Amino acid sequence: MNRKFGAVGAAMMTALALAGCAARTPEEYNAGRGALIGGTTGALIGGLATGRPMGALAGAAIGAGSGAVLGAASTPRYAPPPPVDAYGEPPPRACARWGVDAYGERVCLKLAGYRAVPPSNY
Numbered sequence: 748m749n750r751k752f753g754a755v756g757a758a759m760m761t762a763l764a765l766a767g768c769a770a771r772t773p774e775e776y777n778a779g780r781g782a783l784i785g786g787t788t789g790a791l792i793g794g795l796a797t798g799r800p801m802g803a804l805a806g807a808a809i810g811a812g813s814g815a816v817l818g819a820a821s822t823p824r825y826a827p828p829p830p831v832d833a834y835g836e837p838p839p840r841a842c843a844r845w846g847v848d849a850y851g852e853r854v855c856l857k858l859a860g861y862r863a864v865p866p867s868n869y
Contacts, residue, residue, distance in 0.1 A: 785811050843859040
């Protein structure tokens with residue numbers, strides 16, 4: 748009988764250790780903590796109230812289930828992240844004066860809203 752419980756306990760500890768390796772969302776994290784706290788508290792209350800192992804098991808099951816639900820439900824909702832560029836796209840450049848290049852293509856000679864800076868004489 749003790750060998751059986753030892754094997755089950757070792758399997759449960761291995762599963763518990765490997766369960767912590769997964770990347771979890773905040774809801775999953777809080778549900779796991781709620782289940783752990785609720786299961787422990789339920790087992791203590793069930794065991795003390797009935798004085799039997801089955802009472803402790805029932806309390807652990809009820810406490811773990813309700814703790815997981817309450818833990819996941821109590822996860823705060825965070826505001827979405829701010830947009831990457833708060834100022835948005837720059838306005839499109841408008842051409843103030845058009846001309847023709849050597850190949851006969853239409854090209855912009857002066858952009859609207861921009862002043863040409865005269866070259867400095869060093």
